[in-house]
Amino acid sequence: MTLESCYAAMGADYQDVLSRLRSERLVQRFVLKFLDDKSFELLRSSLAQGNTEEAFRAAHTIKGMCQNLSFTQLERSSTALTEDLRAGGSDRVEGLFAQVQADYARTVEAITAYRDQPE
């Protein structure tokens, strides 16, 4: 599995990220780092506790990482959630979060598969 096919699997734009960061090694490093990021957990727990402000920041961070890594699909859903939370959160939050969760899962699966493949 190449990094490019990993990107394809998660609905992300490999050419775009490569054109900005200019090195496959760099992209790979940060893609793998994405797995260690705790923002999604923070987002879920903050929403569960009704802490909109913290949830907004967590969603915002996810959105920012996605922008940097050109994770197009997850970026789209996290942006929608971020904007809703920025305005204080509406009744759409639950549905928006479900979409983020689905995209996040798909992303993490693709990266994990890429990381764990035999040499």
Add this chain to the structure above:
Amino acid sequence: MPAGRGINTQQEKILIVDDSEMNRSILADMLAEDYEIVEMEDGVAAVSYLRGHVMELSLVLLDIVMPRLDGFGVLEAMQQNHWIDDVPVVIISAENGSNQVERAYALGATDFIPRPFDALIVRRRVVNTLLLYAKQKRLISMVEEQVYEKERHSDLMIDILSHVMEFRNGESGLHILHVRTLTDLLLSYLMEKTDRYHLTMADIALISTASALHDIGKMAIDEKILNKPGRLTDEEFAIMKTHSTVGADMLSNLPVGRDDPIVKVAYEITRWHHERWDGRGYPDGLQGDAIPISAQVVSLADVYDALTSERVYKPPFSHEEAVAMICRGECGAFNPLLIQCLTENAEQLRTALTRDASETIKRTKLRGISEETLRGEGGGVSKRTLRLLDRERMRNSFFASMSQTIQFEYTRSPSMVSLSTWGAQRFNLDEIIMNPFTDRRILELVGRDSLEEIIQKMAATTPEAPELRIDCPLHYDGMARWHRVILRSLWSDDEIPQIEGALGTVMDIHDTQMHLMELEHKADRDTLTGLLNRASARKRMEMRMGDSPESHYALAEIDIDDFKIINDVYGHMFGDQVLQQMARSITGSVRSSDICCRAGGEEFFIFLEYRTDIERTIDRIFKSLCFTYKGRRVTVSMGVALGEDTGLDFDAMYHAADSALYAAKRGGKCQYQFYKPDMAGLLEDRRDGSVHHSQHTH
């Protein structure tokens, strides 16, 4: 100069503030190659780091949305603490709504980098911002250095003068320092109070410095009168009073510097510091504002300090007593405005004098004001003052940039060179360089040949002739510019003096040097054709023959046939064009190392070095010099002399070539002749006038 990439400058430090570890890493990765990176994960951490390290930082990259304290909060803190004046902030954020950007700019952000990051954009913006600030910082420190240096010199002069005066006048050496401090303060208060005297900060500095000279005339007064403990007789007092005119004469009779502003001000002070506001003073009985303001202020400062100091004939009065006596008019008559300045600021004046008067706080004051100016806010300083200060700053930087002079000092043991701050920055060097003669950066700057010349010439200096001067190109910032290096060696006091080191200056003379070289080039050349003229061609030929006398040389003298006809029939303009075309044909037919010359009129010559078969070469050259120009056939006659026939002597070769040329003309023109000994008589015939050859003119 690429910011932060210079080999010699230490790496610039960038603070990255972002709550996302990934964002920080991406940025750090993009920049780590060229900069030192510090990372902070939120606004609070950033502010606490800034508190201790702001002066080390070159740039802050700041995220907006962060927990605890967001980017705007950090910007506000930076503004409150004035850190934003020293460190530029570039905002990085996905928040590109225009009011967010606007708010960040309003809070002092310098630039904005949008997310997602593009490595090229990030690097370029960082470099741009650093460049901008580096330039500003350089300018500030340059101006400060210049002004400080100037002050240090004048302070030193005043110290020396005070001590001399102390010896002579039996006054406390502090008197001159006190007068200076008082003058400075009184003038500052006066400037706040009124615009009447059009005082600038520069004027105040000038007047207070010149105030040190107010009693210089006392040097000429007999010591017996000067230090007489009792009361002076009328006659003695009359002599004493001459010190003001004597002092003024000393200044106006100076052989140099009479027109210098400081000498003019010193003249006013020296001559008129005993005038009175009511016109009853001496020597000229000036009244009111007919007395220059400089003299008025020094007069008051002088009286005040005399009252509060101990003298052979009186104990010191307290500050309050002195002020009261002056106000009651017991010690002279003064400008009421100045009296106001004195009474209204009595407390500050007293503190200023009780402090060690020589310890002025000019430098901090200067820095403070320049910061205020840069921030563009008035604070306690009026707009007018700022404008004046601005002008002073401009003047200083102008003079600094005009003089282009850089000072340095060399010590032999330990072997090191210290450069002025500005000089170090100019040449991208450290201020202190150990073992300069083997230092790679010095070698790159000066070049091996020049460096060796300097070492050699320095070794040849003596205590009697310690100066040496070298013009050489210096290489920095990717260019080579001509500089003049002047060194003065310093010698030990030993019986056999040893060089201990040297003082030096470096001056940029590039433009002058280029101009000179251009003039030299012009002086060497014929203006119409650009070929060498006769004198310079001769010089070069002689040099060539002297350098390698074993080579074979030929001199070909060329004369355009019937040039007079060309000129007469087609006009001088056409004639000139033919000459220019001939010059092109000549240079086109020889190697660039050959010497081509227009000797005058339509006469040219070529000096060439050859190995074998000079006949073929000459034949080829001759053919290329006969051409058709704009329908007109142009031909030449040519006489050739070989060095082996005539000897390597310019006159001999030229004479022989001339004879051969004459033979060619006589043979019917449009041909060439090699010199043969039997031609020697030809020229003499011509000179006798027995043979006329109208075309062969000079």
